Amino acid sequence: MNRNYRVALLILTIVGLALALAFLGGIGGGPRPLAFCTAASGIITFFHFIAIPSGNTQESQNKDERLRAAIAGAVVVQYLVLVGLTAYFNNSTAKLPALTESMIGSFTAIVGVVVVFYFGSSAYIEVKRQGKQDNGQRENKIGT
Secondary structure (H helix, E strand, O other): OOHHHHHHHHHHHHHHHHHHHHHHOOOOOOOHHHHHHHHHHHHHHHHHHHOOOOOOOOHHHHHHHHHHHHHHHHHHHHHHHHHHHHHHOOOOOOOOOHHHHHHHHHHHHHHHHHHHHHHHHHHHHHHHHHHHHHHHHHHHHHHO
């Protein structure tokens, strides 16, 4: 088993034990157990993307690519879980608290920036890689 999967499994176990203690300790009522789910989803997603095996490219470049994917994936999953919990587990029909609205608005902006950064940097790296390949092909044609 990959080291990163072992770490993710350890984190999942800790979160599971914390949830069990929350329910057994009498604080199971309310949104506290769901707060553990929000953090656990981001952490487990991050370690999952980091643990993806490397491909045929250079190792350092592949590590950077996996790190970008891990950060973007964890932030997006965290956002989806947060919005889902806010939308579907809200018991009151009244307006959301100002703090919740502010947090979701700010997190929406952060997710937008992370997604743009991820796709922008991936596109830049791909264009740079294509440019190096084109230069190599031109040098081979000139040399022959």
